Amino acid sequence: MLRIAFVLMAAVLLALATPAAVLADPGSSASADGLRADRIARALRENPVYVTDHMLRAVTPDTGPRIARALDRLDVPYHVALLPSSLETYLDQEKFAALLYDRLGRPGLYLVLDDDSGTARMFGGGRSVPAEDAWRSAESRLPSDAGAVALVEKFVQVIGDGTAGEYLPADRRPKSRVRIELDRREGQEAAAADAERTARLGGAALGALATIGLLAGLGAARARSLGKRGGNR
Amino acid sequence: MRGTFRRLAALLVALAAAVLTAPLLAPPARADADDPPPRLPAHGYARVDRIGAALARDPVFVDPDLPTALRGADLARVREAVRGAAAELDVPVRVVVVPNPSESESQGQGTLLARLLRERTGKGGLYVVADARGNVETVAFGVRRRFSALDTEYEPPPEGDRLAGLGGRIVDRIQEIRNLPVTESPQGHRLYGRLDPFGAEDRPLRDVEPERAGPFFVGLLLIGPAVGAVLYTAVRLVLRWRRGGRTERKRPEAPARPGTRRLRRLAERELTALRTALADGPGPGGERERRATEAFDAAQILFDDAGSDSGRAHDLVVVIVLSREGTAALDGDGRPSPPCFVNPLHGPASGRRRVRAADGNGRRHVCAQCADAPQDRLASLTLRIPRPGGKVPHHDLRGPWVAAEYGARAPLAAKVLTHLGVES
Numbered sequence: 064m065l066r067i068a069f070v071l072m073a074a075v076l077l078a079l080a081t082p083a084a085v086l087a088d089p090g091s092s093a094s095a096d097g098l099r100a101d102r103i104a105r106a107l108r109e110n111p112v113y114v115t116d117h118m119l120r121a122v123t124p125d126t127g128p129r130i131a132r133a134l135d136r137l138d139v140p141y142h143v144a145l146l147p148s149s150l151e152t153y154l155d156q157e158k159f160a161a162l163l164y165d166r167l168g169r170p171g172l173y174l175v176l177d178d179d180s181g182t183a184r185m186f187g188g189g190r191s192v193p194a195e196d197a198w199r200s201a202e203s204r205l206p207s208d209a210g211a212v213a214l215v216e217k218f219v220q221v222i223g224d225g226t227a228g229e230y231l232p233a234d235r236r237p238k239s240r241v242r243i244e245l246d247r248r249e250g251q252e253a254a255a256a257d258a259e260r261t262a263r264l265g266g267a268a269l270g271a272l273a274t275i276g277l278l279a280g281l282g283a284a285r286a287r288s289l290g291k292r293g294g295n296r
Numbered sequence: 297m298r299g300t301f302r303r304l305a306a307l308l309v310a311l312a313a314a315v316l317t318a319p320l321l322a323p324p325a326r327a328d329a330d331d332p333p334p335r336l337p338a339h340g341y342a343r344v345d346r347i348g349a350a351l352a353r354d355p356v357f358v359d360p361d362l363p364t365a366l367r368g369a370d371l372a373r374v375r376e377a378v379r380g381a382a383a384e385l386d387v388p389v390r391v392v393v394v395p396n397p398s399e400s401e402s403q404g405q406g407t408l409l410a411r412l413l414r415e416r417t418g419k420g421g422l423y424v425v426a427d428a429r430g431n432v433e434t435v436a437f438g439v440r441r442r443f444s445a446l447d448t449e450y451e452p453p454p455e456g457d458r459l460a461g462l463g464g465r466i467v468d469r470i471q472e473i474r475n476l477p478v479t480e481s482p483q484g485h486r487l488y489g490r491l492d493p494f495g496a497e498d499r500p501l502r503d504v505e506p507e508r509a510g511p512f513f514v515g516l517l518l519i520g521p522a523v524g525a526v527l528y529t530a531v532r533l534v535l536r537w538r539r540g541g542r543t544e545r546k547r548p549e550a551p552a553r554p555g556t557r558r559l560r561r562l563a564e565r566e567l568t569a570l571r572t573a574l575a576d577g578p579g580p581g582g583e584r585e586r587r588a589t590e591a592f593d594a595a596q597i598l599f600d601d602a603g604s605d606s607g608r609a610h611d612l613v614v615v616i617v618l619s620r621e622g623t624a625a626l627d628g629d630g631r632p633s634p635p636c637f638v639n640p641l642h643g644p645a646s647g648r649r650r651v652r653a654a655d656g657n658g659r660r661h662v663c664a665q666c667a668d669a670p671q672d673r674l675a676s677l678t679l680r681i682p683r684p685g686g687k688v689p690h691h692d693l694r695g696p697w698v699a700a701e702y703g704a705r706a707p708l709a710a711k712v713l714t715h716l717g718v719e720s
Binding site: 094095098099102114116117118119120121122123124147148149150151171194240241244246247248251252253255256257258259260262263265266267268269270271272273274275278279282293 | 333339340341342343346355360361364365394395396397399400401405428429430457458459484494495498501504505506507508509510511512513515516517518519520521523524525527528532612626
């Protein structure tokens with residue numbers, strides 16, 4: 064009896080645990096990221112820079128060649144995937160870089176980017192560059208909307224300078240176009256509020272003066288007419 | 297005068313109301329939603345052309361970037377539904393499953409992607425577009441169905457895995473359209489929405505221009521007049537208060553129908569005032585002081601003599617008159633004029649008029665107010681003395697004070713002393 068109950072419990076536990084284990088495996092070739100990595104790895108064998116066509120408004124046609132030209136100066140093998148930041152879920156760029164290395168099996172520099180951010184990792188042996196530090200350093204020196212090409216160019220420049228460990232503090236980071244626009248707008252709003260306050264104050268002063276003058280005139284006229292009537296009596 | 301003021305106030309209120317409501321009546325700016333999609337640069341059609349080429353081979357397109365969106369049995373069901381619908385509707389039916397971020401050529405709008413596909417492939421019919429977030433849009437170009445009967449309320453994609461059950465939802469949407477009432481003429485569905493030209497997605501923020509006119513007129517017509525009126529009223533009140541304080545000192549308290557208690561209080565106050573004035577003065581010696589002292593002595597003796605006897609209200613009137621004459625004597629030379637005969641409490645007389653009294657209608661000394669007053673007002677101005685039977689006009693009483701006309705016929709102070717037997 065006890066044995067039957069134990070077997071049943073074990074069966075239930077196993078049934079509960081199995082789908083979770085299957086879902087939790089990120090490297091499974093059945094998962095969306097795995098299938099994507101398979102396909103992009105195939106593309107990267109042909110051309111080390113893969114650029115998605117889902118973001119044509121943010122990624123110009125010369126993006127791929129310019130990124131390749133910049134990375135050519137580094138003298139390390141590189142593989143770049145520029146993908147939308149969010150597909151069916153948010154794309155974890157670091158994990159995806161590891162996945163790409165797993166599928167491709169080639170050592171070197173892996174960049175996974177979207178239109179305004181990204182991640183850089185070195186995998187395998189051989190010649191190496193301080194990829195992660197240089198990437199963070201490059202990000203800290205550019206406005207948040209600089210774009211993928213500018214980021215990669217700054218990244219290469221930082222590695223060339225040997226200043227990969229140096230970061231610009233957040234308050235000295237260049238402002239994005241949106242921030243600049245908002246700041247300009249804020250200044251305009253403050254100036255407009257100021258001008259409106261002055262106008263209201265000026266209007267109120269004029270109105271007050273006019274009212275006082277009117278009332279004083281009326282008062283004087285009444286006093287005069289009263290005085291005249293009193294004198295007649 | 298009041299009419300003018302009221303008209304002016306009405307005008308001000310009307311102007312203020314006009315200024316405040318004018319911005320509400322301005323028509324709102326409206327953009328036409330049904331513009332044709334703008335011409336994109338050549339590279340902007342790269343993805344549309346890729347999808348179009350795939351659709352030419354297979355009416356169901358699933359982007360390789362969404363490899364798990366439609367698979368196996370789901371994909372087979374969708375293909376089956378597409379075939380069935382194309383046969384029944386007699387138009388091409390196409391299903392597109394593709395990520396569509398807001399940076400895409402169609403700016404993340406499935407309906408606009410369908411219109412771009414139709415523009416590039418030249419093929420109309422029914423398009424079903426699903427994106428990576430599981431949103432499904434249906435767009436129809438020339439389909440013989442009455443789309444106004446379509447229920448546009450759809451269940452949102454499941455929260456956790458938004459692509460779960462996507463195949464089933466696409467099949468349901470195709471089935472819904474198949475079930476719509478048939479029309480004779482082909483209809484379009486969801487052909488609206490507008491696309492920004494490349495590079496013009498972020499419109500610059502509108503410049504903020506200061507709106508001076510509104511606040512100026514609010515200040516001019518509402519705040520200013522209110523502040524002005526308050527200020528004017530405050531100044532007038534302060535002026536009246538200060539002037540009122542001064543005139544009160546000038547005009548003596550002169551009730552027409554006082555009670556005995558009030559007369560005693562008034563007499564006491566006037567006596568005290570005279571005593572203080574004498575004590576503060578330069579001392580005895582001058583003519584002024586002599587007459588003031590004389591008046592004070594007589595008044596004080598009469599006041600003490602009257603005591604609290606309620607029947608001697610008339611004597612208290614004389615005490616008040618004497619005390620005031622003494623105070624006036626300190627301030628000026630010459631014999632003061634006798635008090636007003638209508639009401640001795642009115643103060644010194646300045647003219648004469650006929651007054652009807654118990655001892656005849658003689659011309660008596662009266663103050664300016666009583667000299668001008670009409671005959672019928674005179675009765676109410678006349679001082680009435682409280683007596684056991686009621687208040688009676690003071691000149692109806694027999695006595696030395698009326699006989700002396702309160703000093704007009706004989707000096708009052710001497711009369712008092714004689715009357716009380718202090719002097720003979």
